[in-house]
Amino acid sequence: MESLITAAARALEAGDPLGALNRVALRNDAPSLALRGIAMAQLGDLAKAKTLLRSAARAFGPREAVARARCVVAEAEIALVSRDLSWPAKTLAGARASLASHGDLANAAHAGHIEARRLLLLGRIDEAERTLAEIGASPLPPASLVVRDLVVAGIAIRRLKTRDARAALDRAGKAALQAGIPALVAEVDSASLILNTPAARLIARGSEHPLLLGEVERLATSTALVVDTFHHVVRRQGTAVSLGTRPVLFALARLLAQAWPADVSREALISGAFQAKHVDESHRARLRVEIGRLRTQLKPLAGISATRQGFELAPKKTRDVIVLARPVEEKHAAVLAILADGEPWSSSALALALRMSARSVQRALEELARSNKVQSFGHGRARRWMTPPVPGFPTGLLLPSPLAKA
Amino acid sequence: MKRSTAEIVREYGPFPDVEAVHGVSYDGRHVWFASGDKLNAVDPESGKVARSLDVAAHAGTAFDGRHLFQIAEDRIQKIDAASGAVLGTIPAPGGGGDSGLAWAEGSLWVGQYRDRRIHQIDPDTGKILRTIESKRFVTGVTWVDGELWHGTWEGDDSDVRRIDPETGRILEQLDMPEGTMVSGLESDGGDRLFCGGGASGKVRAVRRPRRS
Numbered sequence: 338m339e340s341l342i343t344a345a346a347r348a349l350e351a352g353d354p355l356g357a358l359n360r361v362a363l364r365n366d367a368p369s370l371a372l373r374g375i376a377m378a379q380l381g382d383l384a385k386a387k388t389l390l391r392s393a394a395r396a397f398g399p400r401e402a403v404a405r406a407r408c409v410v411a412e413a414e415i416a417l418v419s420r421d422l423s424w425p426a427k428t429l430a431g432a433r434a435s436l437a438s439h440g441d442l443a444n445a446a447h448a449g450h451i452e453a454r455r456l457l458l459l460g461r462i463d464e465a466e467r468t469l470a471e472i473g474a475s476p477l478p479p480a481s482l483v484v485r486d487l488v489v490a491g492i493a494i495r496r497l498k499t500r501d502a503r504a505a506l507d508r509a510g511k512a513a514l515q516a517g518i519p520a521l522v523a524e525v526d527s528a529s530l531i532l533n534t535p536a537a538r539l540i541a542r543g544s545e546h547p548l549l550l551g552e553v554e555r556l557a558t559s560t561a562l563v564v565d566t567f568h569h570v571v572r573r574q575g576t577a578v579s580l581g582t583r584p585v586l587f588a589l590a591r592l593l594a595q596a597w598p599a600d601v602s603r604e605a606l607i608s609g610a611f612q613a614k615h616v617d618e619s620h621r622a623r624l625r626v627e628i629g630r631l632r633t634q635l636k637p638l639a640g641i642s643a644t645r646q647g648f649e650l651a652p653k654k655t656r657d658v659i660v661l662a663r664p665v666e667e668k669h670a671a672v673l674a675i676l677a678d679g680e681p682w683s684s685s686a687l688a689l690a691l692r693m694s695a696r697s698v699q700r701a702l703e704e705l706a707r708s709n710k711v712q713s714f715g716h717g718r719a720r721r722w723m724t725p726p727v728p729g730f731p732t733g734l735l736l737p738s739p740l741a742k743a
Numbered sequence: 744m745k746r747s748t749a750e751i752v753r754e755y756g757p758f759p760d761v762e763a764v765h766g767v768s769y770d771g772r773h774v775w776f777a778s779g780d781k782l783n784a785v786d787p788e789s790g791k792v793a794r795s796l797d798v799a800a801h802a803g804t805a806f807d808g809r810h811l812f813q814i815a816e817d818r819i820q821k822i823d824a825a826s827g828a829v830l831g832t833i834p835a836p837g838g839g840g841d842s843g844l845a846w847a848e849g850s851l852w853v854g855q856y857r858d859r860r861i862h863q864i865d866p867d868t869g870k871i872l873r874t875i876e877s878k879r880f881v882t883g884v885t886w887v888d889g890e891l892w893h894g895t896w897e898g899d900d901s902d903v904r905r906i907d908p909e910t911g912r913i914l915e916q917l918d919m920p921e922g923t924m925v926s927g928l929e930s931d932g933g934d935r936l937f938c939g940g941g942a943s944g945k946v947r948a949v950r951r952p953r954r955s
Contacts, residue, residue, distance in 0.1 A: 340816060341839025364840075400899070404898075439899060
């Protein structure tokens with residue numbers, strides 16, 4: 338290809354984005370725009386990088402399908418790292434198909450991995466897994482293998498399969514060393530932290546302590562009666578009662594379980610489960626009805642006996658009652674749980690991920706910001722939210738070279 | 744215009760530590776090719792690299808009988824073929840958008856890739872003497888027997904074509920097989936055209952059709 342483009346591309350590959358910019362800073366032809374976009378992304382100006390790559394994709398001629406598709410993939414990757422999940426997935430799918438049909442299998446796989454990561458972030462785990470399966474296990478460069486196994490680990494973590502997650506992260510770590518890309522090694526390390534950071538709280542006999550993901554998984558085989566606030570079920574080994582559609586009953590079960598082996602007063606149950614400010618006789622009548630319903634539901638697992646001041650749980654076939662709760666539990670726990678990945682999110686991306694209205698998310702974020710639980714940067718549409726930053730903020734960029742090298 | 748499929752008679756490489764071929768030339772004995780930070784001389788019989796010069800080499804390469812000319816960034820370097828020393832530089836006419844390079848009739852001929860042009864320039868000053876319009880992105884350029892040939896690479900297609908040096912009209916076109924890129928062109932003075940193979944890291948010899 339051209340002399341300065343070759344020189345700039347070589348500088349980029351050698352990890353010298355400023356050297357690359359020096360060579361093409363004043364040029365506006367398609368390859369220069371693409372190289373400037375990649376250089377800006379490496380320098381961390383993702384907004385500028387996106388604009389440049391979009392212009393480059395437009396500027397490449399109709400005969401330069403591969404170069405154009407690579408720009409689309411790079412732009413999608415930048416969007417993903419900026420947690421901007423609203424970009425058109427169709428465009429990426431088109432670019433992926435185009436790369437595959439032109440024999441650029443490595444970049445086609447890269448496009449597929451970006452799509453799978455997006456689905457994972459959106460909580461569409463089955464779709465993410467299907468997308469990965471489509472890519473197959475064709476020979477990929479080590480850097481692509483890292484990304485692939487990070488997605489596999491992410492899926493396993495969401496499904497509480499710690500052993501699978503650890504195996505995938507081990508593979509990712511080895512491939513990252515082989516690829517020799519420090520940012521990838523750091524990303525694998527920070528992903529591994531998830532397995533060593535509390536994933537839940539265990540509340541039992543009035544006290545609580547944090548649980549690692551592996552411990553949560555092991556609870557599945559414990560003989561205790563578990564009130565699981567993640568799934569809104571009450572279970573003991575294979576027997577489970579789902580109260581997902583009965584929030585009041587679940588709230589009562591949880592209050593009783595948290596206090597066990599003590600009892601809970603009527604007042605505490607009413608204010609805890611009905612969100613009632615003043616307790617009157619009608620609430621007491623309702624409590625009797627709801628306790629009756631809960632008793633019916635829980636029959637295989639526990640009884641509920643009346644005490645002088647309220648009710649107490651009487652578990653069957655076990656001497657243990659525990660409540661499994663989110664590590665941080667408050668009104669906007671779901672928002673916080675997503676922000677806990679330490680990445681900047683736009684409120685619209687949060688709304689997509691949480692299937693909430695943009696307005697509700699906005700309100701939640703503002704409330705959380707007032708209590709210093711989240712922080713934002715940027716303004717208007719570019720505004721991003723994150724929890725106080727974690728060390729080793731991964732960039733996760735593994736951009737395809739947008740040029741057919743010559 | 745005659746149009747046919749390029750007949751590849753031999754492939755050289757890929758060579759160790761060569762990521763891509765950016766320019767090709769021929770000094771009567773060796774095929775020279777540019778590989779980014781080196782100029783490499785290949786023995787066309789054995790296919791082995793005989794020697795390499797450490798010199799910036801980002802695009803076209805040419806040989807005037809004594810010196811090698813090599814495009815690097817936005818200039819053309821004049822290189823002593825024996826020692827590898829850079830004797831001087833002139834600005835490249837495309838300001839870095841330059842691609843192919845050839846020597847003929849006391850002039851240097853430079854392809855300007857995306858502008859689809861070939862410039863004839865003064866090898867001492869870099870002054871543009873005239874410009875020929877092509878219809879394709881130009882990579883390599885070469886002269887043989889009074890014929891002006893150039894390589895094209897546009898998107899995912901490449902060919903080698905002979906054009907009328909006065910008008911730029913295409914006289915003959917050899918289509919390269921799908922996925923085979925031409926990133927540099929040089930004639931051996933006979934019936935072979937050496938083509939740089941871009942990111943494949945190869946150099947290919949294509950048969951130059953005899954004029955009937």
